[in-house]
Amino acid sequence: MSFPLLTATAALPAIGAVATAAVPAARRTAAKWLALLFSLATLALAVVIMVRFDPDGDRYQLTESHAWISEFGVRYDLGVDGIGVALIALTAVLMPFVILAGWHDADPLETGSKRWRPTQGFFALILAVEAMVILSFEATDVFLFYIFFEAMLIPMYFLIGGFGDRAHEHGEEAASTQRSYAAVKFLLYNLAGGLIMLAAVIGLYVVAGNFSLPEIAEARANGSLDMATSTERWLFLGFFFAFAVKAPLWPLHTWLPNAMGEATAPVAVLITAVVDKVGTFAMLRFCLGLFPEASKWATPAILVLALISIIYGALLAVGQRDIKRLVAYASISHFGFIIMGIFAMTSQGQSGATLYMVNHGLSTAALMLVAGFLISRRGSRLIADYGGVQKVAPVLAGTFLIGGLATLSLPGLAPFVSEFLVLVGTYTRYPVVGIIATFGIVLAALYTLVLYQRTMTGPVKPEVSAMPDLRVRELAVVAPLVVLLIFLGVYPKPVTDIVNPAVEQTMSDVQKKDPQPEVEAAK
């Protein structure tokens, strides 16, 4: 029996979570280093997965299969395709930065009970989320996926509600109230989505008799499993609803700005760059894989919702006064692009969407983490409280600019490639949709550049005049992200090579072929 690489990759952060939580209250720093060490070790395993994965091999590789709950027909089945590998890599890459960026976010302020250990808890919860996210990228059993899809809400919820920015314009009491409001909203939205999905999961079992994604997809493809059209549509809607809440898609998006605004910057990155990707990933893997006909049926409606997300998110981002909420609305706009790419049902669109998931993770992480450093210096999230920062903290301002430019998809930075692919892929099948979506890019330029201009340029505000530039720890967070953004912007091949065969497979699931270019016959 070969080494269970996929299990190990998920188990490592889980063990790390337990170990970190067990560190005594006084040894706070040890807990941080332990968490960082575990996240780096996980990254090493993720690299091994990338190396061992053969893009041209079987669809699901490194598979593991064990009986788990046979009464329910549930198996512990793991396996990754190219899309899963790319997203596991993204998760594993981002985690050390999230931990490093949040180094001081959970240092205890007041002395509560002697056993109250917020620091240990913070890093343990982050590692727990990592373990569950990785498992949900690996699960090829629908039930197994569902379990981690739901269970990751609990640590996420404590991360949002339990830890926030230290400074708040209305004092700690108000901050605490808003935080718990945001956490509850996050949980209720996602729990409701998950429970609707639970009904669909049960329905799928009643129809298909097992939970194995490859088996059901195979049976659907060769016609041995026939679903009534209406059944398939209901089940599809049940699954899609949960993923659309998670992603989030307009009009189910309203929890995201609250959650990202109130959480600390690293946790906000965790939400939008990692956890939300499970939603879009699952659309590709489960919605298209299990319900190809219903996916095609729902495409027009979903494209319209995605378009609304793109434009609406961008418009609201333009109007935000709060830096973190601005990034949140920008993310909603970007998730619109990803979902549009998935449901355009072209190989460019879906490759672009997958690439977009990775790149959005990197660019948002860069922008948000630098924004977090900025906010921690001034103690305010309001754009109006800043001005002229580039004169006092040029490195901070410069990295902030790069993050912003990546967010608006400047050519040469990674997100450009993916956004271009998504738009091309959409245009070849739905020209009108593609054209309208392009306005999203224009608005993206507006909100990022205005944000930069208001905070970083202009006369130096007295409150920011003494602002220190990025420290070594902070540079260690930002520099690698910037390097990655530039590298993947110039040379996206490593990711596309892994992703493309998997996308071809997905396309064959839904039995769609790319539209042929119409070329006038040369005389």
Next chain:
Amino acid sequence: MSASAVHSLWTTAADPISKIDAPKIEYGQLSPTLIIVGAAVVGVLIEALVPRKSRYYAQVFVSAVALVAAFAAVVALAADGYGTTKAGIAAMGAIAVDGPALFLQGTILLAGLVGLFTFAERRLDPAAHGNRVDSFAAQAGSVPGSDSEKAAVKAGFTTTEVFPLLLFAVAGMLVFPAANDLLTLFIALEVFSLPLYLMCALARRKRLMSQEAAVKYFLLGAFASAFTLFGIALLYGYAGSVSYATIAQVVDGTLTSVDPALADTMGNDALLLIGTAMLVMGLLFKVGAVPFHMWTPDVYQGAPTPVTGFMAAATKVAAFGALLRVLYVVLPGLRWDWRPVMWAVAIITMLGGAIVAITQTDIKRLLAYSSIAHAGFILAGVIATTPEGISSVLFYLAAYSFVTIGAFAVVTLVRDAGGEATHLSKWAGLGRRSPLVAAVFAVFLLAFAGIPLTSGFAGKFAVFKAAAEGGAAPLVVVGVISSAIAAFFYIRVIVLMFFSEPRPEGPTVAVPSPLTMTAIGVGVAVTVVLGVAPQYFLELASDAGVFVR
């Protein structure tokens, strides 16, 4: 006319009685119940004969030994195949010994044992006049606030009668889901209800509230019992028998011989339908299903918390067991009539419990409404009318009962000057003061909410799956919607504990003895094990999922 001739006008000489058939009792198969009843009688004798100082220890010892022995007997019977191949009817047709009965008896006994630990806890309340006291009134008969009460407290009296009462209740509960005729069912119902009424009245603190709860429970319970009894009478009139199997045969139309004395009523469908409705109503009352749930919040709130935990867990197990047997054994031929009604009951129970719970401000009342919502989820499994329906309900009951006892045991720990601090506002910031207790309670709440990797999720999935396969897909949809609503108030408590600032005059968490710690520990362990690796227990429930007729 001679005297004997006159006499013969209205009497006939009977044949001389040669022998009376001794009833055949399978002592071995009935041993779990017999052990508990015997121990309860011993408990009564202890009250009468043992010096007051030693009673507590003697009672706890006898009760614990009896519960363990009875559980061992259940395991032995199950291992001997009485749950599957040797399943049969015992005690002249009065008791069924089969898979569901043994599974539920095992669950009730373990719940009783864990409940006993919380009953026996004597470290939480501050010692009164140097005597360690438990959650029960010093002297039940003394008027609250009177001099005699003060004297009783001063003398260090404790109501050790609760232990035999607990055992009698357990005995009734053991028989209730195993009863195989309607009279046994009724007797079991009364045997476990009467001790419960009494125990509800025995709180040491807030005695008036406790007594009020008991009276309420007694009045409504007596009312429900009357309904049940009337329903039984009508069913007897319909079928000419109280035996489950015979009634089922008459319902199916396979038994047509008519008892001449009942010629007018036998086979009269009106009697069948009304009788069924009344009988099921009585059972739904014990289950706490809407609209027969009115007693639940008041009684859960007023009763001493250990009693509440035991009652919430074990009564539900016993009552659902009896309901399952009645519906699956007696009335399967009538399922087209009872299923629509039960659909409606399940829907309003799920939604009603979840919605009303949102507005609660007392933790015990909140758990009461949550138990109502859970009754609705279990009903969804009952409605499936498939073997999976039976086994899913069995599994759910086992998972639910340990979470419930554990949760109420945690409630007993959070105290202020007035005893238990059950008002929700007092729980604010508990996570900062006592992270461990708050974390444990959070685990129980997440299990109630049905979050994956807890026993609550496995149970909920099992009943919903059974319901969907049994053709009740809309119930599943209502179920997930009410789960989402219910999640809101469980989460609200977690928010309060972890994200709110502690109040300066907030309650303290008492350090319990190993007894309560065991109860809570068992709850956590079962919650996690049944959540992560439910396979073995699901198989057990599945093997046990066949009723004997």
